[in-house]
Amino acid sequence: MKKLLILLSVLAGMATFTFAQDKAGTAGMTFLKMDVSARATALGGSFIGLSDDASCLYYNPSGMMNLKNMEFIASYNMYAADIQYTFAGGTYPVPQLNGAAGLQIGYLTTGDMDETTPLYPAGTGRTFSASDMFLGLSYAQMLTPKFFVGGTVKFIMEDLADESVFVASGDVGTFYNTGWKSLIFGMSIRNFGSNFTYIDEDTPLPMLFVFGASYTAMNDGVNKMSLLMEAAHPSDNSEYITVGCEYSYNDMFFARFGRKIDNDEYWFMKDDSVDFPENADIEDPELKTVDGGVNWMGTSLGLGFKMSNMGLKVDYAWKHMGDLGITHMVTLGYTIK
Secondary structure (H helix, E strand, C coil), rough: CCCHHHHHHHHHHHHHCCCCCCCCCCCCHHHHHCCCHHHHHHHCCCCCCCCCCCCCCHHCCCHHHHHEEEEEEEEEECCCHEEEEEEEEEEEEHHHCCHHHHEEEEEEEEEEECCCCCCCCCCCCEEEEEEEEEEEEEEEEEEEEEEEEEEEEEEEEEEECCCCEEEEEEEEEEEEECCCCCCEEEEEEEECCCCCCCCCCCCCCCCEEEEEEEEEEEEEEEEEEEEEEEEEHHHHHHHCEEEEEEEECCCEEEEEEEEEEEECCCCCCEEEECCCCCCCCCCCCCHHHCCCCCCCCEEEEEEEEEECCCCEEEEEEEECCHHHHHEEEEEEEEECC
16 A cells, blocks of 8 residues: 555656746757657657667666567658658677666658758758767666666767767666566656757757656456556656557557647647637638647557567557657567577
8 A cells, every 4th residue: 555655646746747837949959859669659758667678778778677688679760841760779688797788879861951041042952951860878787676777878960061060968767666566667867968069059958857657457468458657857848748558469469559748738639719709700711710629749559560489579650740740650679589
């Protein structure tokens, strides 16, 4: 009962922790906040409480202690506005040290864009491109059989036309199996480091503090359902909560659902109708601003398939980005046994 009260207190704290002030646009290198795993994306970004595949390199490096074999992962994210993001990583257990090591790399590119200037707003006839890349080295250590810690050193480079910048940052994470039922807590701090100067502007990194939990609501040996929840405090935006649910059949087929909940006044349903004066001509096309119904922004869905005998797994995620449209992500995983 005491542990249950502690859990309820934590969840209540997570709820009151969110929805604070908006600090949008106050950091650079924002590609570091993008999800790198189709599985995590389909769960709304809630993954710290699982941290049981190679994508934990990015979300919570301490989770590498959950991996008993070498694992590799590669993801391709077909993002909005023709932006493409590719991620790859690998983990290697070091049982002699009760530890594990890993390597990860991410690359984002916008492709060619038309150059415009105040004198040529329609375009100069020239094009330019922008790209971001990071390389991360990770290590995790078992402190007790139920408590792990991990860290990552990242080297980040950003190019925009003829300008470029290089900066280093770090991540730390913890993973704690409470031993009560199947309750697990995780924590991570990502992208902490010094500011960087882009041309003449001093810019901070998008540091992110995340606290999460997972709970296995059902597991009969064939059917399994995991529930996840995270509270996130970004340095450059308002706080938010993510929730996720993963159902698996025979550890082979997976169905996932996730949702990000932030300070949008329309959490689940939206009604953008306007109250007009009695004499208003509401048939005027300029006044037709009604946009009601389900608010799908922040909703994600996904499927997965695992071939354990071959060490292969494939995950797919669909995510609604509001006015930016739909994004798709595919992740391939391979385990060497």
